[in-house]
């Protein structure tokens with residue numbers, strides 16, 4: 001009894017001071033964790049938006065991008081939140097009725113109004129960039145192109161967004177911003193990883209952009225764009241070939257085949273059984289071919305397919321000049337090109353065509369790719385129409401030509417070989433955002449990619465709570481252990497006696 005009483009008296013757990021300390025300690029730990037959980041909750045997310053209209057030669061598309069308002073420079077956090085395809089042709093087709101060009105954008109602009117919360121409308125920048133279709137119209141008839149821009153600008157000014165202007169973007173911008181988009185979406189810029197080259201095939205022009213280590217830009221300065229992004233310097237090679245989009249190349253190959261003004265053209269790039277009456281004036285109505293119009297020319301010709309890949313490739317080769325080159329190396333038409341390097345993303349019409357032909361898997365050897373296109377071209381037109389009843393016949397008739405052109409451009413134009421052809425990925429989207437120049441264009445105009453690497457991001461909320469909890473538990477354990485030297489001695493004393 002007396003030993004028990006002694007123990008009770010000497011046990012520090014039972015003194016009022018220790019009880020108070022322990023209670024205060026526990027309350028402090030609970031309070032600390034509660035504060036960490038409640039007070040440091042991330043602020044409710046505020047979103048910002050930006051809108052870009054891609055006025056291409058064949059059609060216009062509207063893209064809405066969104067990003068959290070805070071710390072946007074942190075990561076590749078700008079994403080495509082919506083897209084809208086404008087009904088009808090590209091704005092350059094409205095040269096003689098410009099008001100209709102403005103009118104054509106209305107449906108997508110209404111969609112954009114619904115997609116962006118109304119309290120953000122006023123602060124949302126809206127851009128329109130026009131590419132090769134308008135470049136060609138501007139060369140052909142600058143008054144007409146001015147008229148189109150006036151009409152679309154007027155239509156866009158009436159929108160609730162902050163309209164920042166409509167303009168033709170240069171081929172260099174188109175190529176460089178396509179490259180920025182691909183690498184931004186892939187998170188390659190921020191991490192300073194090896195970059196991906198960009199291959200963009202449009203209807204009226206085509207772009208190639210990539211970083212090559214043995215290229216410093218001095219051999220052909222007009223093909224060089226330098227960027228400092230997230231603390232890394234990039235020396236980008238880029239070139240845009242005007243008239244080398246697939247629609248203009250098709251005209252050039254037809255022009256090549258109609259130089260003598262024949263009444264019938266037997267075209268190996270179209271299927272056997274395909275036949276259509278085509279108008280000479282319409283065919284030659286672009287600066288890419290206008291100087292080659294046969295004089296005098298009949299009103300129309302009979303365009304008849306023979307479906308022969310190898311012959312088609314022979315015809316397509318005629319649109320390239322492989323001989324003139326004043327540089328150390330060239331792609332074609334006397335244009336400098338450094339040696340190909342790294343992976344490539346090929347988008348827009350590259351994707352549409354190769355996806356249709358089931359050739360997006362580039363592990364398919366180049367020889368097999370050619371065989372598949374050969375088979376497709378050799379399939380009679382009636383069979384093709386039956387096989388693909390839901391695909392627009394204009395596209396359907398042209399896939400043989402387009403596939404042949406793509407392979408010829410890549411291998412003979414840009415010098416891809418069977419070894420590095422697998423480095424090309426045919427892509428439509430990267431992480432739900434379309435590959436194309438528009439995102440890079442907006443990131444640039446809104447200064448969203450900093451030149452220097454951003455500061456290390458602060459600890460996320462979850463991480464902060466965990467750390468405070470761990471510290472609190474450690475403190476608790478520490479209190480227990482700090483009392484241990486007194487406590488065990490007291491409890492063991494009766495046994496010693």
Ligand SMILES: Nc1ncnc2c1ncn2[C@@H]1O[C@H](COP(=O)(O)OP(=O)(O)O)[C@@H](O)[C@H]1O
Pocket residue numbers: 055056057058059090131132133201202203204205206245246247348349352353395
């Ligand atoms: N589903 C499809 N199949 C084949 N080609 C397509 C498809 N959708 C779009 N295209 C083609 O993609 C090209 C897009 O070019 P576009 O961006 O309008 O021109 P540019 O960039 O030269 O101004 C056009 O040749 C168009 O016909």
Ligand SMILES: [Ca+2]
Pocket residue numbers: 056057131201202203348
């Ligand atoms: Ca385009």
